Every structure is written in structure tokens, then in C-alpha cells.
Amino acid sequence: xxxxxxMNEQMVEQMVELSNIRKSFGKLEVVKGIDLxxxxxxxFSLLGPSGCGKTTLLRMIAGLEVPDDGAVVINQQSMNGVxxxxxxxxxxxxxxxxxxxxxxxxxxxxGLIKQRLPKAELRKRVDAMLKMVDLDGYYDRPSYALSGxxxxxxxxxxALILEPxxxxxxxxxxxxxxxxxxxMQDELRRxxxxxxxxxxxxxxxxEEALIMSDRIAVMFDGxxxxxxxxxxxxxxxxxxxxxxxxxxxxxxxxxxxxxxKTNIVVxxxxxxxxxxxxxxxxxxxxxxxLCVGFRPEMFTILYxxxxxxxxxxxxxxxxVDYYGDMSYYTLSLPQxxxxxxxxxxxTSGRYVYDLGEAIRVGWRSSSLLVLN
Amino acid sequence: MKKPSVFxxxxxxxxxxxxxAPIMLLPIFAxxxxxxxxxxxxxxxxxxxxxxxxxxxxxxxLKNSLIIAVTAxxxxxxxxxLTARAMARHDFIGKRPSFGLIMAPLFLPEIIIGVALxxxxxxxxVSLNIWTVILGHILICTPFSVSILYSxxxxxxxxxxxxxxxxxxxxxGTFRRVIFPLVKPGVIAxxxxxxxxxxxxxxxxxxxxxxxxxxxxxxxAQLRFPSKLPSIMALGFILLLLSLVLLAVFEYYxxxxxxxxxxx
Numbered sequence: 001x002x003x004x005x006x007m008n009e010q011m012v013e014q015m016v017e018l019s020n021i022r023k024s025f026g027k028l029e030v031v032k033g034i035d036l037x038x039x040x041x042x043x044f045s046l047l048g049p050s051g052c053g054k055t056t057l058l059r060m061i062a063g064l065e066v067p068d069d070g071a072v073v074i075n076q077q078s079m080n081g082v083x084x085x086x087x088x089x090x091x092x093x094x095x096x097x098x099x100x101x102x103x104x105x106x107x108x109x110x111g112l113i114k115q116r117l118p119k120a121e122l123r124k125r126v127d128a129m130l131k132m133v134d135l136d137g138y139y140d141r142p143s144y145a146l147s148g149x150x151x152x153x154x155x156x157x158x159a160l161i162l163e164p165x166x167x168x169x170x171x172x173x174x175x176x177x178x179x180x181x182x183x184m185q186d187e188l189r190r191x192x193x194x195x196x197x198x199x200x201x202x203x204x205x206x207e208e209a210l211i212m213s214d215r216i217a218v219m220f221d222g223x224x225x226x227x228x229x230x231x232x233x234x235x236x237x238x239x240x241x242x243x244x245x246x247x248x249x250x251x252x253x254x255x256x257x258x259x260x261k262t263n264i265v266v267x268x269x270x271x272x273x274x275x276x277x278x279x280x281x282x283x284x285x286x287x288x289x290l291c292v293g294f295r296p297e298m299f300t301i302l303y304x305x306x307x308x309x310x311x312x313x314x315x316x317x318x319x320v321d322y323y324g325d326m327s328y329y330t331l332s333l334p335q336x337x338x339x340x341x342x343x344x345x346x347t348s349g350r351y352v353y354d355l356g357e358a359i360r361v362g363w364r365s366s367s368l369l370v371l372n
Numbered sequence: 373m374k375k376p377s378v379f380x381x382x383x384x385x386x387x388x389x390x391x392x393a394p395i396m397l398l399p400i401f402a403x404x405x406x407x408x409x410x411x412x413x414x415x416x417x418x419x420x421x422x423x424x425x426x427x428x429x430x431x432x433x434l435k436n437s438l439i440i441a442v443t444a445x446x447x448x449x450x451x452x453x454l455t456a457r458a459m460a461r462h463d464f465i466g467k468r469p470s471f472g473l474i475m476a477p478l479f480l481p482e483i484i485i486g487v488a489l490x491x492x493x494x495x496x497x498v499s500l501n502i503w504t505v506i507l508g509h510i511l512i513c514t515p516f517s518v519s520i521l522y523s524x525x526x527x528x529x530x531x532x533x534x535x536x537x538x539x540x541x542x543x544x545g546t547f548r549r550v551i552f553p554l555v556k557p558g559v560i561a562x563x564x565x566x567x568x569x570x571x572x573x574x575x576x577x578x579x580x581x582x583x584x585x586x587x588x589x590x591x592x593a594q595l596r597f598p599s600k601l602p603s604i605m606a607l608g609f610i611l612l613l614l615s616l617v618l619l620a621v622f623e624y625y626x627x628x629x630x631x632x633x634x635x636x
Contacts, residue, residue: 099550111539
């Protein structure tokens, strides 16, 4: 494992390397010694609740905040002592920070003016960039006449026109409505693939991080709790905290009853004894107090009498949340007053259960996870 | 809408009469064809305005006042910009005390400032001229400038400045290309209000002016001659109009400043 990782490290060209980054504001330490490498061309997300230090970390990469300790290396060059205006990074701010006294074209050309290009060349590049962000013909539009989505595009164009090595995005979509947000998610992804620039996105929206990123770092309290691909983070969360932050997860109590070299048998609350592979359980887990989790979509409702599952139990629908494409059922477990959530896709013609109806639920022991 | 009570209505009328009736006398007697300031009015004339044209001392006083007002307005606004910016964006030891000291002239009686400055200047052996008046006026104008500009600097979205830095601009370039254009209406408003304050100011100018009087000092000196009174009325009327115009322009820029900063 170790040697394989080292091989990977050498083969992948790193764009941003952070080592032991620390930052305090007054007595409050907001970033607590973060080590992180982000590869060239990667779409990377820093995901966490507000106050977890993700924005501060991003601002230290941009040079808008100076770390108390540790090193920031971008494109193999140390950034210690390098000001924000000298770094190969550009940022899209949460408030977009559009210059209100300049029109759209002047906003986009703002950083480019320093390069003293001929007027025609400058105009050509601004127009090309406006086209890229779908603001063709908006050059002379005053910035106060823009909608939220358009402001966002101007902020994006203004940053991208300088051809940064790394584009930093600080919650860029949080102010947009749902439809526009989804459209911009696709568009950001498309632009990132086209240009091949490293994108670092700060977000508190787990869905957004899952959709857009190549890799995600989940942050809590100034530390990275888990680093991995969206699928790794969703399927194999390392802790109960990560699991409950990303998507919906049902939690059950468990207790180890026996173990051998390869397997461990856990007595799970109201589901009975289940055998898990030994390597699924982290070494430092207390075996008397285990947490077992599963996602709502990992259990299935058995609609037909003929449907069979590895294990099954009967229950009664306590609540239905109908989302159109999906239904989320709240059920109680057998011999327990604990509620769990099970989701089903509403494929055409499938019956949607009502409150109080009896249902059968099927599940497989491989759907369960043991968490820290 | 509730109908106002008789008491409140009367109170407002009395208030307005006391406040503005004396000022209304200015235009009335400025155009009255008599050298005695008393009713009944005797007829319409422009004589007093024409007379102002040939008063050489008045012209010198006006010139002095304009030089003083423009210089004091520009310099105190520069100080105002620096102070407001420092207060809005920087933290340093002694921030609050120094802010308090800069704003103090707002609450100190002008006569105290005038006398104190006079004693210090005489002790230092400085001869009194228009520069000593400018010095005194900067002292009293700067707090006004700071209070106008502070909100402009403070309400500006911090990330606008950061965006400029992030886009490769230097700190000075950021001030020139982003911060200054955004606070410019505030700066103009500050210059106008400082100009008006300096132009009207009497007490400090009276103490610190040497042989070159300012306009208010000139007016005060003329009050000794009853025959000059109608001319003073005419002059006062012109100054009143000028102040109103300046204040209207000031208010226009102050609102523009709020709008520009608010939008960002």
C-alpha cells in the first residue's frame, strides 16, 4: 500500500502543496495544522459546516491571509512572503465583489490592463472570455444592472482571463436559486474540463461537492476529517460525523460479540448478529460501543410477495416524504422504537405507500457500515 | 394619516418662525430703498448690491476667505480620507484615543480653540496671516470630513479591495482604481461642507487673522457703521444663497456616495 501511494505521489504533478498550515484569529485556532496536496487539473472541494476553517484555508492559498505556521507551495514555488497580487491564483468571491463603478467589460479587463496589451487585443480577449461564460454582448452593461447569476459569471470571467494556475471559488453558488445553481454547477465543471485549470471550491453544500469534485476534503473544526473521491466519502465515511454531514445516514448501536483474524461479529440493535470483515473496523474503535450505519437507499421495500431478500422485516409507515422522483419512508425497526429512513425510487407505476400501511423491508448485511 | 394635534401644529409654526423669520429679513432689507433697517419698507432698490461692487476692502476679504476656505477644505479632506481609512480598516495601539482627539474640536468651544491657538502661535513667534487661519480651520473641519468619509470607507465591501489585489493590482493601484472612485462622491461632499464651514467661520478667524480679514470678520467690522447695514444685508443675502447651493450639492453627493457604496 505505502509503496503504491508513493508511486502515485511521484506520478501526479502537484499544483498546490500545503504542509502543517495553522491559523488563529485571536485565541481561536481556526486551521489546525493541515497537510494537503492538490493535483494539477483537479477539481477539488473543501467541504464543511460554517466555521470549520475552509474559507480561511482558501484565503491562505490566495494570499489574502497569512498562515501562522506551515508552508504553501503552488506550482513548485514557495508562496511564503508572496503577496496575493503576485500569486498564480485568482478567486471568485462569495459576494462576487464586482467593481460597482465599472461596467461588465471593464470589470473583466481589470487585471489584464496591467499587461499593457494593445487596445484591440484586450477587447478581443475580453469578448472571448465573455463568450466563454455566456455573457456575449454584455461588454457595455453597467454592473448594477446584472442579476445574481450574471454577476457570478462576470466574477468568473474576471478571474479566468488572467489564466491562473489555480482558480479559487469561495461558496460561489450559495446566493443563487436552486435551478440556476444546478446550471452553474454544470457550467463550472464544463469550463474546468475545457481549460484544465485546477479548481478549488469551498462549499457547505454536500450535494454540490459530490456533483462537481474529483476529490473532496471534509473539514471539521480546523482539521480534515476525510479526504477522498466523492464515492469514497459517500460510501465509506470514516466517522459518524462525516456520515451524517454527507447525505442521510441511519445509525444503529452495536456491540462486538466475537472476533477472529478476518472477521468480527457485531450484535446490531434489533437487526441481530452480523459478520463484518475485520479491516472495515478502524483499529482505535472501542469494540463495546460500535456505531453501525446504512444509507436510506441501501434497504429496499419488498413490493411483491415473491420478492426475496437476504434479510427482511415487517414494519409500518410512520411518515412519507414524497420528492417526485423519490419517496423517503420513516419506519420503525422490529422490537424497537427507533425510526429509520428508507428511500425508494418512484419508477413508473410503482405504488407510493401511505401513512400506517404495513410494508416489508429487505436488506443485506453488506449494506451496513461500521463507523467510528 | 393622523391629524396633528393643535398643540404640536402651533409648536412647529412658532419654531419655524423663530428659526427662519430673522433670516427672511435679509432679502427684505437687502432690496429696501432706505439706509434704516426698520418697517415700513420704503421701496425696491438694487443700490446696496451695486455698492458692494466698489468696496475694495470687501473684495480683499472675499479673496482671503476663498483662499482660506478652498485650502482648508482640500487639506482637511485629505486628512479626513487618511483618518477615515485608518479607522475603518486598520487596528493599531491607541486607535480610540487618537480618534477621540481628532474628533474633539467638534465639541470644543471655538473660542477656546481660537485663544489657545493664538497663545501658542504668538509664543512660537509666528506672525498672524491667512495661513494661521487655515491652520485653525483645518482643525475644526477635519472632524466633519472624517465623519462624512468614515461611513463610506466602512460600508465598502472588503472583498472588493481583496478582489483587486487578487487580480494583480498593488495596494496603491487598488486605492487609485477602486477605493477612491467609490468614495469620490463622499470626498466631494466633504470638500463642500468644509468649504462652507470655513467660509462662515468667525471666532477662530477673528483671533488668528492678522491684517487680512476674512469675510465674516469684515462683516463684523462693518456693523459698527449703521450706514453700512443695508450693504451687509445684501452681502448676507448673497452668502445665504451660496450656502444653500453648496449644501444642496453636498447633499446630492452624499446620497450618491451612499448609493454607490450600498450597491457593492
